[in-house]
Amino acid sequence: MKQIRKYFVAAACVMGGLTVAAPSWANLALAQKNACMACHTVDKKLVGPAYQDVAKKYAGQADAQAALAKSIKAGGSGKWGPVPMPPQAALSDADASTLAAWILGGSK
Numbered sequence: 001m002k003q004i005r006k007y008f009v010a011a012a013c014v015m016g017g018l019t020v021a022a023p024s025w026a027n028l029a030l031a032q033k034n035a036c037m038a039c040h041t042v043d044k045k046l047v048g049p050a051y052q053d054v055a056k057k058y059a060g061q062a063d064a065q066a067a068l069a070k071s072i073k074a075g076g077s078g079k080w081g082p083v084p085m086p087p088q089a090a091l092s093d094a095d096a097s098t099l100a101a102w103i104l105g106g107s108k
Contacts, residue, residue, distance in 0.1 A: 027099065066100075069099070072100060
């Protein structure tokens with residue numbers, strides 16, 4: 001019985017770790033699925049700014065997640081230089097918010 005309990009606890013710990021890791025992987029997958037990674041990287045400028053730079057720019061803003069999600073959906077130009085970001089209007093509000101939270105959280 002002790003042996004079974006030990007395996008159950010070990011399995012629960014492993015599953016708990018997967019649960020914690022899954023959201024960040026899923027958000028990277030969401031960014032890849034929506035072609036965000038074609039213009040952005042986590043730590044260096046590509047066509048658009050690095051996600052770490054975006055997080056720094058929005059740091060301390062109370063409405064950062066909502067503002068970034070809106071910017072992702074609407075697109076725009078001028079915030080980061082002359083290259084415009086195309087709108088991602090087909091992206092759901094929930095997915096835009098998820099991407100914004102992931103970016104602001106360090107894109108890990």
